[in-house]
Amino acid sequence: MGEELKTTIRRQNGLAVIQFTGDVTTFAEDVVQNAYQQVSRSGVNNIALDFTSCEYINSAGIAVIIGVVTEARRKGQDVYAFGLSSHYQKLFRMVGLTDYMAICENEAEALKRISMPAA
Amino acid sequence: MQDDKRSIEIHIPSEYGYEKVAMASAVAVAKRMGFSPDRIDDLRTAVSEACLNAIEHGNKLDVSTKVMVVMTVQSEGLEVNVQDQGRQRLPSDFPQPGEAPGERHRGIFIIQNLMDEVEFSSMDAGGNQIRMVIHLNKTSE
Numbered sequence: 001m002g003e004e005l006k007t008t009i010r011r012q013n014g015l016a017v018i019q020f021t022g023d024v025t026t027f028a029e030d031v032v033q034n035a036y037q038q039v040s041r042s043g044v045n046n047i048a049l050d051f052t053s054c055e056y057i058n059s060a061g062i063a064v065i066i067g068v069v070t071e072a073r074r075k076g077q078d079v080y081a082f083g084l085s086s087h088y089q090k091l092f093r094m095v096g097l098t099d100y101m102a103i104c105e106n107e108a109e110a111l112k113r114i115s116m117p118a119a
Numbered sequence: 120m121q122d123d124k125r126s127i128e129i130h131i132p133s134e135y136g137y138e139k140v141a142m143a144s145a146v147a148v149a150k151r152m153g154f155s156p157d158r159i160d161d162l163r164t165a166v167s168e169a170c171l172n173a174i175e176h177g178n179k180l181d182v183s184t185k186v187m188v189v190m191t192v193q194s195e196g197l198e199v200n201v202q203d204q205g206r207q208r209l210p211s212d213f214p215q216p217g218e219a220p221g222e223r224h225r226g227i228f229i230i231q232n233l234m235d236e237v238e239f240s241s242m243d244a245g246g247n248q249i250r251m252v253i254h255l256n257k258t259s260e
Binding site: 025026027056058059060062063085086087091094095 | 135138139157160161164167168171225226228229232
């Protein structure tokens, strides 16, 4: 019934992008974790989650994202998200995800943020 | 659309994914009623979370049970009742609107923040019910 989540990983100028295609629900946990662990093991410090091809995210999926973001922050990695509709941006803010992950309009903005020197 | 009450009743299996059937129906009704796209997104998510709560917690993923979704068109908005068959009585310690969501009640927290009226109840005949209302002529926050 749901659309199974698939991930693809690409790297550009120090940013690892995990692109989600499908639904982010309770079934996404292994897929999301595997993708995150893959980029984390590569030693990257900046990770972007691309939701452009993701139409359905529920609270169980948000819990999966929170798990990854929490682990990333613990490891000192910065996490960005882009491609979210205004509705899902609102939900992410509502549940506090934006305290740990910056929301960007697109990949270019994420790249711009990582290239800026820390204040 | 006339101003009298019209109802749509849907029964979905207690299995992940079927909440999408209820979501699609709610979206169709809301579009017909003239809700804005932002409010339709709010409704879609709230219906999803209420159904998931019923499937996972109320009916404990028992495929022999159903979740009933009743949508009633009203002059000032849309009322949605989501009922499970009560394999488990839902707790009464749900977060209040504005409270930080806990790990377990994140879906309920989302519903409370998206809908204009939300009530939880246990039915005498068994089962739990979430009653939600979304008002027309109100913008998404």
